Amino acid sequence: MSAALPSPSFDRNEVRARFALDYVRDRHRRLIAGEEVIVHCHHYNSRIQRTVEGAAGIDGKAIFRTAARTAFLRQITAGFRDGDDETARWAVAEELFAELGYGSLDLADPASDTVHQSAGHFVEGWGVAFADQSKPVCTLAEGFIEAAFMAVRGESVEVRETHCMHCGASQCSFSIRRGVEAWTAPSRPARRESVSTSADAELADSNIDDNAIIQAVVGLPIRGGDDGLIPAFGVYLANTPADFYNQVAIEFVEAMSESGQRETACRLLSEAGESCAMNTFRGIMDSAEWEALVAPMLQEPADTLFALVALSNAFGWGNWRITEHEPGETLEIVSFNGYEALGFLESRGQATQAQCWMLQGVSAGMMALVYGEGSFSERFGTYLTEEHDCIAKGNTMCAFAVEES
Template sequence: MIRIEEVRFSARLDRGSLILGGEPHVVHCHYYNHFLQTSIEDADGIYPAESVLVGTAQEIGHSQFRNLFQEKGLRDESARKALVEAVYTALGMGKISLEKVRAGRGEITTPYEHYAYTYAVTFPPRPKGKRGVAYFSQGYLAGAIEAIYDLPLGSMGSRQTACLTQGDPYVRWEFFRLDQPLPLQPSVGEGQFQTASLPQPQDTRVPFQPIRDAVLGLPLNPDPETGLIEAFDVVLTRLPGNYYSLISERHYQHMLSAVGPDVAPLVLDMLIESGHVCAFNTLGGIMSSAEWDAVVRPYLDMPEDWLYGIIAIMPAIGWGIVEPLRRPSPEGWRVALHNWYESTAIASLPNDHALTHSPFAEGILNGILALVYKAGIHEKKLTFDGALYKSLFQTGRAYESKFLQSRLQGDTADMVEANVLH
């Protein structure tokens, strides 16, 4: 039996990444997970969005578990299954048993799956008859099953047959061998990663390295019963960052192909908004937590320190290293992104890519500036709800960002600048 505590993410300090089985992992919350997934899922009438959401996860699951089995020298079926179950929970995805999985066929049932569970208890009821929301698990587990039985990538098909969002008391997936393999590609893994030193701005008392190290040491442990990670007022996951990056890129590519270039601003805006939502919920949750009080708050003298504090945390949640290029102000901010996980994944694709910069980074930068300079998180207690979001952004975002340099356009670095709009 492999215990969850034995699943260890390796922190690569010079990259700001957390590696497990050759895959960089990033911390996100259920609000971001659902916003991004729903943005893509809504395009299902335009192109088969399920193939992007499930297929990308299958690629990553297959590559990651092949690496892990090799690293640990696991050849035995039961040991491999135990590792998959433990990793799945360590990611904060919930609890599963692979007991009913065999080489050619299988079924997994669980009452606790991150996407389904958080959707069912957070959002309005999903229309009856719509498929379940557990896309990532479906693909990731299909890839894991292929790896357990040394099957080629794309040889297992899958479908979700029950979901909490449809009134079922559990989530269930079926897995089966395909006559024709799916056209999937191995994961890009750590891809074209960059290295950088952790910055330490001289105009603040916020100590970047101790904060990063303290957050790396936080016990973000899944609940023993549910396998879900409840922290910072949200439900967190530690999923492979390549999943988020590649579903964004592939969604954008599909939309451009299906609709044409006129759709580009609309799709990009949704991807930027997903980052904005993430800043508001994941990062806002962190900035309102006991952990923030303990680790960061003692150093917060000025509003700008809140921004320094939150970017000091980013390497510890696997996003990469953010370097301030000038002091932030209500007018805006300019930063360099080193090994930003979205850029690294997309730059590593073997063929061409459609995104020319990281829309997620744009949304994050816009969002954290708004949290400080518009919402005033540094001077008053906020209630993070739809009313606050609406009051702040009903006339649009408060900040707009643009990439001054982009690795996705051939530059050696990512440099992004946010400017106030209103």
């Protein structure tokens, strides 16, 4: 918020407190302002974006932007309180963007035709992962700003990034076009929940104290600092609505299916998960937090795998557990309420095929990270996952079998 426009109703800390994390322990869900959020790093987020926006023959940018607009309209609105004036409501939007870890937006002058961003999660992500600097990368921010105009003023605007720090600009700039066709957000599909405990599955043993890891990670302040970024574990983290990821993945697969490329689409989504597992978890394993908390529990290589699963449960990836493991060879893992499966059920109904691309990729990536050798590119694809059961197909849990490819 610009210092030039103080508002008597605006107190930054009070606004941030509206977005305090609510961790639902028995389901491993992270809620912020009523929206389930998933912790992912810049590697995953920028890779998913590049996958969707880079595919030929579909409008991936529109898929990404619209999914952001839909999820953030709900979340921004949930941050409003009775008595908020318009200045306070713009501040709510700004602070949500920063709290979630996307960076720093300046919405202090909504009458202007331009909005600026001085730090961006996707700018960091693309800067690390991809050399191509020819196109702006802050599509999620475009959707977020469109949602903010709708939430604060009920106004439909079209937001496009004209200059991006990723392409060398000193700050990202977004043009605001008014008088565009009115848009409305679809209402949220009815929430479903599935089995929340591991009662039906026989779990494999390890030397890892899951609860200690989960408790410690949930206690970490995974929230944006002054610049709205969350550097942690050697990566940049962000809290992203599960419904955003689900809408992006489902619409991407549907759009690609129209040109007969369904399998390619699913493979690409799964590869983003695999890359995420290797990059994020490697960063985590090299971090001081890991050294202090997890390293003392590790007695054999397999323990690392169990620790990573506990950690991903704290990140909200889907309450999953290892049921069988042959070190270096095979892994059987189940998930009781993965957001991908539930999201598909909620918006599309029962599926004929498994739908959990991220968890499929992460399962393979964890095995490659813990047991593989050589660089990441040499390890990539050395393990393959088959999701034989999926909640989206009507099974009581998702079940993944991983083996060497």
